Amino acid sequence: xxxxxxxxxxxxxxxxxxxxxxxxxxxxxxxxxxxxxxxxxxxxxxxxxxxxxxxxxxxxxxxxxxxxxxxxxxxxxxxxxxxxxxxxxxxxxxxxxxxxxxxxxxxxxxxxxxxxxxxxxxxxxxxxxxxxxxxxxxxxxxxxxxxxxxxxxxxxxxxxxxxxxxxxxxxxxxxxxxxxxxxxxxxxxxxxxxxxxxxxxxxxxxxxxxxxxxxxxxxxxxxxxxxxxxxxxxxxxxxxxxxxxxxxxxxxxxxxxxxxxxxxxxxxxxxxxxxxxxxxxxxxxxxxxxxxxxxxxxxxxxxxxxxxxxxxxxxxxxxxxxxxxxxxxxxxxxxxxxxxxxxxxxxxxxxxxxxxxxxxxxxxxxxxxxxxxxxxxxxxxxxxxxxxxxxxxxxxxxxxxxxxxxxxxxxxxxxxxxxxxxxxxxxxxxxxxxxxxxxxxxxxxxxxxxxxxxxxxxxxxxxxxxxxxxx
Numbered sequence: 186x187x188x189x190x191x192x193x194x195x196x197x198x199x200x201x202x203x204x205x206x207x208x209x210x211x212x213x214x215x216x217x218x219x220x221x222x223x224x225x226x227x228x229x230x231x232x233x234x235x236x237x238x239x240x241x242x243x244x245x246x247x248x249x250x251x252x253x254x255x256x257x258x259x260x261x262x263x264x265x266x267x268x269x270x271x272x273x274x275x276x277x278x279x280x281x282x283x284x285x286x287x288x289x290x291x292x293x294x295x296x297x298x299x300x301x302x303x304x305x306x307x308x309x310x311x312x313x314x315x316x317x318x319x320x321x322x323x324x325x326x327x328x329x330x331x332x333x334x335x336x337x338x339x340x341x342x343x344x345x346x347x348x349x350x351x352x353x354x355x356x357x358x359x360x361x362x363x364x365x366x367x368x369x370x371x372x373x374x375x376x377x378x379x380x381x382x383x384x385x386x387x388x389x390x391x392x393x394x395x396x397x398x399x400x401x402x403x404x405x406x407x408x409x410x411x412x413x414x415x416x417x418x419x420x421x422x423x424x425x426x427x428x429x430x431x432x433x434x435x436x437x438x439x440x441x442x443x444x445x446x447x448x449x450x451x452x453x454x455x456x457x458x459x460x461x462x463x464x465x466x467x468x469x470x471x472x473x474x475x476x477x478x479x480x481x482x483x484x485x486x487x488x489x490x491x492x493x494x495x496x497x498x499x500x501x502x503x504x505x506x507x508x509x510x511x512x513x514x515x516x517x518x519x520x521x522x523x524x525x526x527x528x529x530x531x532x533x534x535x536x537x538x539x540x541x542x543x544x545x546x547x548x549x550x551x552x553x554x555x556x557x558x559x560x561x562x563x564x565x566x567x568x569x570x571x572x573x574x575x576x577x578x579x580x581x582x583x584x585x586x587x588x589x590x591x592x593x594x595x596x597x598x599x600x601x602x603x604x605x606x607x608x609x610x611x612x613x614x615x616x617x618x619x620x621x622x623x624x625x626x627x628x629x630x631x632x633x634x635x636x637x638x639x640x641x642x643x644x645x646x647x648x649x650x651x652x653x654x655x656x
Contacts, residue, residue, distance in 0.1 A: 195418070196275045196278060196280070196354060196355055196418055197211070197355040197356070197418075198278075199211070200212075200276075200355050200499070200500055200503050200504070201276055201503050201504050201506075201507040201509060201512070205500070205512060205515050205516050205519050206519050208500050208516065209493070209496050209497065209500055209516055209519050209520050209523070210496075210523075211355075211357065211496075212352055212355065212357040212495065212496035212499050212500065213357075213492050213493050213495070213496035213520065213523070214357075214492075215357035215358050215360070215361035216352060216357050216360070216361070216491075216492035216495050216496060217488060217489045217492030217493070218361060218492075219348075219360060219361045219364040219365065219492075220484075220488035220489070220491055220492050221485075221488050221489070222364065222365055222368050223364055223367075223368050223488075229372055229375065232545050232546055232547075233375065233376070233379045233380065233393075234246060234379060234389070234390055234393060235546045235547040235548075236547060237379060237380050237387070237389065238326065238389050238390055241320070241322045241323050241325075241326055241469065242326050242389065242390045243473045243476050243477060243546060243548075244319070244320070244323045244326075244327075244469060244472040244473045244476055245319075245323050245324075245325075245326035245327035245330060245390050246327075246330065246390065246393060246476065247472060247473070247475060247476020247477075247480050248314065248319050248323060248327055248459055248472065248476070249314075249327045249330045249331040249334065249394075250480060251452060251455050251456060251459060251480070252310075252313045252314070252331060252456065253306075253331060253334045253335065253338075254448075254452050254455075256302065256305075256306060256335070257302065257338060257341075257342070258445060258448025258449060258451075258452060259445040259446070259448060259449045260297045260298070260301060260302050260342070260445075261294075261342060261345060261346070261445070261448075262438070262441040262442050262443075262444050262445020262446070262448065263290055263293050263294060263297070263346075263437045263438065263441045263445075264290065264294070264345060264346045264349045264350075264441065265349075265440065265441045265444035265445070265582060265587060266290075266436065266437035266438060266439065266440035266441025266442070266444070266587075267286055267287060267290040267346070267349065267350060267353070267437055267441070268349050268350070268352075268353040268498060268499070268502070268582075268583070269353075269440040269441075269498075269502060269582065269583065269584075269585050269587070269649065270282075270283075270286045270433075270436060270437070270440070270649055270651065271283050271286055271287060271350055271353035271354050271419075271502075272353040272354070272498065272499050272501075272502025272503045272506065272583055273502055273503070273505065273506035273585070273649050274286065274506065274649075275353065275354045275355060275418075275503050275506065276502065276503030276504060276505065276506025276507040277506040277507060280418075280420075282651060283354055283418075283419060284419060284420055284421070284422075285430065285433060285651070286433055286436075286437070286651065287347075287350045287412075287419050287421075288421055288425050289429070289430050289433040289434055289437065290346055290350070290437055291343070291346065291347075291409075291421075292427065292429065293429075293434060293437065294342050294343060294346050295339065295343075297342075298338050298339040298342045298343075299339060302335060302338050302342075303335060303336045303337075303338065303339075305335075306331070306332070306334075306335025306336070306338070307332050307335055307336055310328055310331045310332050310335065311324075311328060313331070314327055314328060314331070316456065316460075318459070318460045318463035318464065319459075319463065319472075320463065320468060320469050320472070322469070323469065323472065326389070326390040326391075327390070329390070329391040329394075330390050330391050330393065330394045331394075333391055333394035333395060333398060334394050334397065334398070336398075337394075337398035337401075337402065338398075339402070339405070340398065340400075340401035340402030340403070340404065340405040341397070341398075341401040341405075343405035343408060343409070344363070344364075344367065344401050344404050344405050344408060347360070347405075347408045347409075347412070347419075348360035348363075348364065349495070350419055351417065351418065351419060352495050352496075352499055353498070353499045353502065353503075353583075354418045354419055354499075355418065355499065355503065356417065356418045356419075357496070359411070359417060363404050363407060363408060364404075366404060366407075367400050367401060367403075367404035368400075370399075370400040370403065370404075371396050371397055371399075371400035371401075372396075374395070374396030374399055374400055375392060375393050375396035375397075377392075377396075378392030378393070378395050378396050379392040379393055379396075380392075409421075432651050433651050436649065436650075436651055440585060440587050440649075441587070442587075443587040443588040443590070443591045444582060444587045444590070444591070446591050447587075447590050447591040447594045450591065450594045450595055450598060450599055451594050451598045453599070454598040454599045454602060454603060454627075457599075457603050457606075458475075458602065458603075458606070458620060458623075458624070459472065459475070461606045461610070461615060461620055462475055462617075462620060464610070464615060465615065465616075465617055465620075467552045467553075467556070470551070470552045470553040470556055471556050471617055473546075473548060473553050473557075474548065474553055474556040474557035474560055474617075475560065477543065477546045477548055477557060478543075478557050478560040478561055478564065479560065479564065479624070481546070482535070482542055482543075482561065482564075483564045483567075483568070485531045485534075486527065486528050486531050486532070486564075486568040486571060486572060487571060487575070489524065489527045489572075490524050490527070490528075490571055490572040490575040490576065491575060493520045493521075493523055493524050493572070493575065493576050493579070494520075494575040494576055494578060494579035495579065496520060496579070497516055497517050497520040497576050497577075497579035497580050497583060498579040498580070498582050498583025499583060500512075500513070500516040500520075500583070501513035501514075501516050501517060501579070501580045501583040501584050502583035502584055502585075504516065505583075505584050505585075505644075505645070510645045513580070513583075513584060513644075513645075514580075514639075514642075516580070517576060517577055517579070517580035517639060520576040520579070520580075521572070521573050521576040521577065524572030524573065524575070524576050525569060525572060525573070527572065528568035528569045528571070528572045529569070531565075531568060532564075532565035532566070532568045532569070533565070535561040535562065535564060535565040536561070536562060536565050539557070539558040539561045539562075540554070540558070542561070543557045543558065543561075556617050559617065559618060559621065560617075560621050563618075563621040563622065563624065563625050564621075564624075564625075566625055567624060567625045567628045567629075570625075570628040570629045570631065570632040571628050571631075571632070573632040573635070573636065574597075574628065574631040574632040574635045577632075577635035577636050577638075577639045578590045578593075578635050580639050580644075581635070581638065581639055581644060584644035584645075584647060585644060585647035585649065586638075586643065586644040586647060589638045590635065593631055593634040593635055593638065594631065596630060596634065597627045597628070597630035597631035597634060598627050598631065601623070601626055601627045601630050602623035602624055602626065602627040603623075605619070605622070605623040605626065606619060606620055606623050
């Protein structure tokens with residue numbers, strides 16, 4: 186009956202029956218480690234580009250990644266809906282429903298990557314760079330980088346989707362192993378492609394995008410092979426139909442679209458912040474400081490917080506599916522405490538050692554260093570609120586309340602920071618410190634609103650239903 190395949194692995198029941206701190210850590214630590222190692226790849230990219238191309242290359246990667254994430258988070262919104270369904274069905278021990286959901290998400294992701302993201306991203310890349318007010322020298326470096334990321338995004342999409350599916354089902358170690366392989370391959374490729382080696386010419390900034398595309402594509406192929414092999418808690422079969430299952434797809438988008446819109450809102454706010462930064466007196470230096478300080482160094486906090494968010498979503502969703510909503514609530518509190526501890530350590534490093542941290546990216550003198558040091562001081566405070574906001578958002582999203590984080594993001598990531606920057610710009614000369622302050626206040630509001638909404642407890646009554654599998 187299984188065509189020679191290994192039997193599908195069983196779900197880890199300790200997530201719904203054992204110690205909550207252990208359950209959160211079991212999913213969080215592999216994800217956090219993967220995020221840290223994967224993030225180091227971005228730091229290496231920025232460091233190499235800073236040395237071989239200059240500040241314009243740093244700014245180019247920063248603005249390009251901001252744009253790419255803005256677009257891809259909406260396309261990848263189906264993954265969030267998938268995570269809700271997978272966690273709920275894994276908690277209620279329904280492997281056939283889990284497999285059905287993930288397979289339909291896989292087919293949908295391929296269609297969106299090839300049919301939407303690649304052509305639309307390639308055509309609109311120049312307009313997107315103009316929209317964020319990127320300096321001309323930055324646009325020269327950013328355009329080929331951004332187009333490469335869009336056209337070859339399928340590997341990254343599949344990797345993110347499959348990693349999210351396995352984590353929601355309780356297996357965070359397989360995505361970690363493949364993520365480490367992908368990161369190592371990416372670093373090797375970037376060392377060769379950015380600076381050149383032997384007969385391979387130096388591609389500069391675009392070399393970083395080429396390395397990412399090749400490494401993620403190869404890793405996605407390995408992921409799909411494992412899914413068909415039956416070695417994982419999620420399994421694909423050769424008998425599965427290519428026909429869309431509209432019942433599942435509807436549920437994917439019902440839960441996923443609000444998260445997709447939330448991602449768009451948050452990253453659109455980031456794009457507007459880049460426009461404000463582009464209006465400063467030292468715009469190139471400020472954009473480089475923002476790209477390094479916020480996108481790279483602040484990631485030392487967000488890597489772990491995003492890992493905790495994913496773990497919280499999986500643990501809370503599985504326990505709700507198993508009929509233990511009180512365990513879901515306690516899991517969020519446990520994850521939040523872990524995040525605060527990490528934010529404290531990293532924030533202290535920002536305050537005590539700004540020059541060595543910024544020197545990694547060749548931003549250890551001049552205006553760029555002054556702006557970067559100033560930004561790190563603000564981010565040291567912001568980290569505490571970001572980690573709380575993310576863990577509680579994970580609790581809301583994992584239990585199916587994906588709309589509340591959207592509304593919270595509109596208020597905290599758009600209305601407050603954009604409104605403050607606009608006010609400062611209209612009433613006096615806009616300063617870099619005004620932008621940094623607006624970022625912090627937005628994070629404070631997001632944390633407060635997320636905690637308040639979760640404690641209302643309306644997520645306890647959210648139901649999911651995909652009916653029986655089609656013949």
